[in-house]
Amino acid sequence: MSLVITKLNVQTENKDILKDLSLIVKPNEVHALMGPNGAGKTTLSYAIFGHPNYKITQGSIYFLDQNILDLETHERARLGLFLAFQNPSTIAGLDIVSFLRASYKAYHGIDITPLAFRRLLNSKLDLLEMDHSFLDRSVNENLSGGEKKRLEILQLAVLEPKFAILDECDSGLDIDALKIVASGIKKLMQAKLGILIITHYIKLLQFIEPDVVHVMLNGTIVKTGGKDLISELELNGYKNFKNPEL
Ligand SMILES: Nc1ncnc2c1ncn2[C@@H]1O[C@H](COP(=O)(O)OP(=O)(O)OP(=O)(O)O)[C@@H](O)[C@H]1O
Ligand SMILES: [Mg+2]
Structure with missing residues (x-):
């Protein structure tokens, strides 16, 4: 179930963004990816x-021993990959249950009865210690930043992917919301999935305690280490890390 990325080079608008980026995430490992704005983290996702x-x-990018570069996005999702977007779009008016059911159907390619889906939802709400009244809200409209992030975690729990990329799942969260999201992620981690967390916040990583931490600068990973890297970054920021090309 590893994700294996080897010497990846990516362009957008004819501009080289990722340069020889290599990364291996083994089954059920939690990796954190940190780096300054514009380093290329979202481009990687x-x-x-x-x-x-x-x-x-x-x-190349391999997932489950399969070269996924030949696959369409929905085929990659069917393999068990999930991406929580940095800037989720607003779907005004759609209630949360319908949104999650539609996303379950699209993700797994199967429909389940409303009753069975409701049971699944209730079990996930309980797991995440979320109030069931949350389901009465409409998606993103009038949801606070923290509630949107909680919806993302609930979506993750419902879809049960094999590997999830969480791009700034903590942006705009107050400290209580951060703890709720972090504890949700920790609970999902017990359900065994690989996670790549992209974040600017040391605090989230202190709660989650990832197995591996990567630092990305100018489109490539310049340092990989354990949790001790988090405290080093907290102390000194990125100034001690150098892109080998520079
Ligand atoms: N669609 C695009 N068109 C042009 N340039 C882009 C596009 N997407 C990304 N870039 C450029 O690629 C570089 C990397 O951007 P990216 O969004 O991947 O960075 P990031 O590490 O996610 O930053 P942040 O921490 O701010 O989210 C930036 O210079 C950005 O301007
Ligand atoms: Mg980004």
Whole structure:
């Protein structure tokens, strides 16, 4: 169930963004990816999901021993990949249950009865210690930043992917919401899935305690280490990390 990225080069708008980026996430490992604005973190997530604006010029991405570069985005999702977008779009008016049921159907390619789906939802709400009244809200409209993020975690729990990329799942969260999202992620981790967390916040990583931490600068990973890297980043920021090309 590993995700294996080898010497990946990605262009957008004829500009080289990712340069010889290599990364291996083994089954059920939680990796954190940190790096300054514009380093290419979101570009990496889009490339993994086959976004048409991001052109792979060299390198490979394997998931479950399969070369996924030949697959359409929905086929990658069927393999068990999931991406929580940095900027989820607003779907005004759609209630949360319908949204999640539609996303379950699209993701797994199967429909389940409303009753069975409701049971699944209730079990996930209980797992995440979320109030069932949350389901009465409409998607993204009038949801606070923290509630949107909680919806993302609930969606993740419902879809049960094998590997999830969470791109800034903590942006705009207050400290209580951050703890709720972090504890949700930790509970999902017990259900065994691989996770790549992209974040600017040390705090989230202190709660989650990832297995591996990567630092990305100018389109490539310049340092990989354990949790100790988090405290180093907290102390000194990115100034001690150098892109080998510079
Ligand atoms: N569609 C696009 N068109 C043009 N340039 C793009 C596009 N997408 C990304 N870029 C450029 O690629 C570089 C990397 O952007 P990316 O969004 O991947 O960075 P990031 O590490 O996710 O940053 P942040 O921490 O701010 O989210 C930036 O210079 C950005 O301007
Ligand atoms: Mg980004």
